Amino acid sequence: MTAPSASGRFITLEGIDGAGKSSHIDALAAWLRDHGHEVVVTREPGGTELAERLRELVLHAPMDALTEVLLVFAARRDHLVHAIEPALAGGATVLCDRFTDATFAYQGAGRGFDLDILAGLEDWVQRGRQPDLTLWFRVAPATAAARRAAARSPDRFESQGQDFFERVDSGYAARRVAAPQRFAELDAGADRAAVWAQIEAALVQRGWG
Numbered sequence: 198m199t200a201p202s203a204s205g206r207f208i209t210l211e212g213i214d215g216a217g218k219s220s221h222i223d224a225l226a227a228w229l230r231d232h233g234h235e236v237v238v239t240r241e242p243g244g245t246e247l248a249e250r251l252r253e254l255v256l257h258a259p260m261d262a263l264t265e266v267l268l269v270f271a272a273r274r275d276h277l278v279h280a281i282e283p284a285l286a287g288g289a290t291v292l293c294d295r296f297t298d299a300t301f302a303y304q305g306a307g308r309g310f311d312l313d314i315l316a317g318l319e320d321w322v323q324r325g326r327q328p329d330l331t332l333w334f335r336v337a338p339a340t341a342a343a344r345r346a347a348a349r350s351p352d353r354f355e356s357q358g359q360d361f362f363e364r365v366d367s368g369y370a371a372r373r374v375a376a377p378q379r380f381a382e383l384d385a386g387a388d389r390a391a392v393w394a395q396i397e398a399a400l401v402q403r404g405w406g
């Protein structure tokens with residue numbers, strides 16, 4: 198068991214819908230707690246009362262692309278100020294199911310929204326805050342589509358076609374190229390135990406286990 202650091206670490210989980218990231222987040226939180234970390238589990242859009250209300254709108258209300266971007270970043274701002282930054286300052290490890298890479302992947306690559314505007318909003322809203330580690334659950338869009346078909350009724354993103362998710366995947370790939378040391382790419386097409394082994398390896402490699 199290693200001693201937790203004074204300032205907490207910020208870990209994000211990313212991937213296209215159906216990649217399976219949500220099914221690992223609780224196990225990851227438990228593993229980190231076993232290794233001496235205080236852990237806060239949260240998600241985007243969401244994570245505060247206001248941001249969860251914005252999430253409901255983003256996922257279900259029809260809107261244009263700019264409105265969608267502004268609501269996602271408004272939710273992120275509230276989440277950072279009231280949840281993520283205080284938790285990190287208190288020494289907790291924050292596990293966040295999606296963050297700004299999702300905006301570049303979904304709104305940027307998926308919807309075709311201007312990447313320079315997204316980068317400006319990223320700077321403005323985050324003031325330099327970036328994840329310390331991003332676990333990218335990468336799966337073939339066709340595999341993810343088959344998994345989604347077996348799941349619950351789709352939201353505005355989950356109902357998109359495979360070409361949309363091909364673009365989202367390339368959006369994640371571009372973010373990885375821009376920040377290779379931050380990203381751990383996982384083969385999320387593997388079975389559950391094999392995906393978990395890759396998650397554990399990424400943390401141990403960083404000396405966090």
Ligand code: TYD
Pocket residue numbers: 214219241242256269294295296297299300301303304354355
């Ligand atoms: P998701 O995280 O997959 O939650 P659930 O497992 O409950 O469906 O759903 C959130 C959706 O929001 C997902 O389809 C991606 C989308 N999203 C964006 O389009 N942009 C963003 O910046 C974020 C954080 C999420």
